[in-house]
Amino acid sequence: MNPNNGSVPSATQPDTKASQKRKPNRLIHEKSPYLQQHAYNPVDWYPWGEEAFQKAIRENKPIFLSIGYSTCHWCHVMESESFEDEEVAKLLNENFVSIKVDREERPDIDNVYMAVCQAITGSGGWPLNIFLTQERKPFYAGTYFPKTERYGNPGFIAILKKISDLWKTNAESTIASGEQVTKVIQSMVPTTPGGLLTSEIMKLAYEQLRDTFDNIYGGFGSSPKFPTPHNYTFLLRWWKRSNTPPALDMVEKTLERMSRGGIYDQLGGGFHRYSTDEYWLIPHFEKMLYDQALLAIAYTEAYQAAGKTYYADIVKDIFRYVLRDMTSPDGGFYSAEDADSEGVEGKYYVWTPDEIVKILGEKDGKIFCDYYDVSDEGNFEGKNILHVDKPFDAFAKLEGISPDKLQEILRTSREKLFAVREKRIHPHKDDKVLTSWNGLMIAAFAKGARALNEPGYIQPAVRAVNFILDTLRDHNGSLLRRHRLGESAIPGYLDDYAYFVWGLIDLYEVTFETKYLKMALEINKIMIENFWDEKGGGFFFSGKKNEQLIAQTKEVYDGATPSGNSVAFLNLFRLGRMTGNQTLEKMAEQIIKTFGETIRQYPAGYTQFLCALDFSLGPTKEIVIAGEPNQKDTEQILTAIGKRFLPRQILLLRSQKDKILEEIAPFVKEQKPIDNKATAYICENYACKAPICDIDKIIHLLEAP
Template structure:
């Protein structure tokens, strides 16, 4: 027996299609049903790779008695947070305000007009550690709804009003050289000098903060900034967070030493980390960083690429209901290779198994044999929906890495994904959030979709020279400026469009979390587009947006990492490199290779025939030879014709 979720496009919703709970997708009809029956709405939000979402589903949503109680006393709505980040953002803010923390599964009780009156996360099947059981919670909510109905409605209205007050844009505050140096000092105060990273367990990659530190080092020579970036990069790549056999990174480490990961692998993490390790390899020329970047790119192409040409959202943390079972090993299974992976007879995980680290390299045939053996095991599930924003991150990362490592197949894969998004996700000039198997979803794109996809298309334009990608990116930016801007607050943006579905409030979160906020992604793409296409309005909009994040960057730089990378680019110029000449001319190739190896973060680079792209206009050959033009901000050097002269100019 299946419920209404059987026809959902989301793999997460389909995981619940066989529950005895009479689930609804988020839709007006669900709330009409609650209004007609005068019952509250249970809103359950999660995602396909979420371990505790699976646990709660098994313990409670698959329980016939719990389901019967829900069906009699509630209208139950299930939401995939990756498909509807707007719904997730609104009610996560409520959950955090009510409980002091948040996470998934998120469990929120709503009135029939969608106003929240109680919120939490995971609830166990029996009382535990001061928490009520899920059944006890349901009974308490039902009793309150029956006996304190008016008070609940009043309370829910007050919650909505309070949350609305928090939606006001931050006042402008400059993010200048002093502010950027101050952010480095703040991060140094939170830095784990022993294990790398920031804060304690659980420990997340913080890839955007690391990217900022790398850019700051490039601009200022800061030893502290580079040290924080490299110590963390080494610790992540040498610990269990990184898949030592198959490449790619898990979502986070459950401990402070990067030893035991939470095993799900997310597209956004791997796109961001591929870009960071590529940039770090350029700065340090470390063979280890190069290998990590290469293996992460191959992981994306091997394990997350879909038949439609896009990239799947995630791989699950669990295999057949057991967390991490695909990835862990016993000491005996590894045999003589155990020492190289840091595995001893004392296991570091569950059931006598250990995660793999990196002590020293092993012969490639050993890794290949272990990976082949691992591939024979049951494999984690894959959420194969294609999310616009996350594919934009993957496109940017693969385009840049493909150019730097001279891997044209990576650039081709990025182009294929871009084709899918423009052909399927872009409908009458507006983006949709997802597709699956080449079939578009129904949820409207949010601000991060426009910003991240534009960023990916701009990266593709730079490495291919194709004007199509530049034109498409500028079209997305124009739409975002027209439909997401906060009126009378230059530089501030909502996360949903002015004609999107109306929720209890219009979300607007400028915080960088696991991925760039919509506003910071847009700001970065606007700045890049202003260098590549020329409109001064784009640069003005980017500058205004950065100042709106000034207070956030000063108070919590870990959660303003992408804002700080954009501010670093503004502070350094940004740098533009235009290379003119025939593609078949080896002298142009030499200039291109030199630029790729020395280009600072935030810079742009385009090569092509004179006048074949906006950045190449009015930039002729020099004495009939290919030439490179280097500019910083609005000041340009004299064109150069040799790789050595170009490197000197970039220094």
């Protein structure tokens, strides 16, 4: 193991680069891997013992006690952010005696002060940080502190200054009343005018959507009705966060009604652009790649949340359509199919009863027509758009046949009609390949493969990624916008970068091939360099490599597709958590500040942005599985995670053979299988739990609110 890979040194070898610049502190003599990791911090650490306590008495200083363990993610975050920082170290060294304890070596110390932390704060975890008197009595406790105030958490520097001043001016009251000190610390948390958004804005968005919800047919408003998938993924997150059953009900009613309506291609799969009526019956027949991708994601998440195989079946039908009709031989995904064929809108999709009976025969034809509401008068210019308006079980009972028999009749009938339809003149296909929409489709296939436990969906995502990397990048590695007829052109826009990074992150979380995570970081870096607004925050739609027009735009509204800023916002948080890169998270925080006032005006118009806000507000679960990818117990854990709706989760697989992951996520270096068993390392709300091998305990922790 190379001790120079990343910021976290080997547990058994000091960071040689650091050792050339700094002298080791007293922890260099300790055997604990955790203490060895901190041996070259500029903080003058002491191990727990009389030497430290005597120094505190002699110099009349309070004690800062920090407890953790070598494989604790947020312990490493705090080390990198604060304990490696010269400003923090100077404050600690001048005003405190600092002690490091390995909880695995000294669980007795950990147990006592963890109880204190839980009593004071109502929660606990690691890193555990306690301020003590020289008599080892605690007067303030907490877990992870960011260096400066963030997400409502008080900043570590401000805490150190405040406690130091308090100790010097009124040590007696500090010793007498931990509660008083706690109140002082809480009172110092600053409020920023027009600053960070809270969950209240999510609640308001939910209420706005609820007030326009169609309780009979689902969806929002009357007509036309658009399938806006980020509305549903947001509502699922609000349901998960607030335990508000109507939010889930709204999603389920809408998704079910849409998939039973004419907006859904009942024979070929996939969704048309929108419904011209409130019933989801008469569509605008155009089919867009981005709708397939975003709706596949919405139905996948509904399957995870509600556990109904019906939603998984719709996802599979969408994918079947995309693979059959919207995938190029080279692996890229085409953009769209027209609404018209032979100059007539919808002609390709509609039927008469006579056509159906001729193909299926009298008996099955009648059953099919009755079930899909096909009549002589028709519902669209004298012909029929197939849709379902009858409950399946009730219809089977009415026909006097079993549900299984009805299912088989309908399945074979659809196949026969589809074969006939294929011989018709097809609508025009727009066969250009757009990087942005391909990014969405990659994310959809990856998410579907993981949630449905269908490895066959991985390969289409991999092929599309390879197509973009091989075909839609310039010589500098920047993305291009479009490919068609052998030509790739036009410098990519914000959406191209943001959507593609989204796809790469999701693909990593199902394949666990670190090259995809590494590529996501590289593309994200180029995006920041080219699109980030250094003055106002957020991303411009056009970057430095795009043509400079008379004005630049900065999109945040989530319309037919989510805005690039909304997607980039979540990407930054996910990548930040996956790699321990605080700079990315701070940039995401700036996006909140940049667009906060805009979002407040009508939050329901920014539901993809609110999906990212949900992640940022936490609590997040950072999950590292230490095990080999083809190992049975590893697969069992990954399957259990994939089938659950965990929208505020990041997932890494720590294989001993994967050295690249150590370089880009150094905190995983010491996260290893225990007793050769696949082991879950789970951190939540800036605190890490003890490692777990037992699948039932892992599931319990995953499902905990």
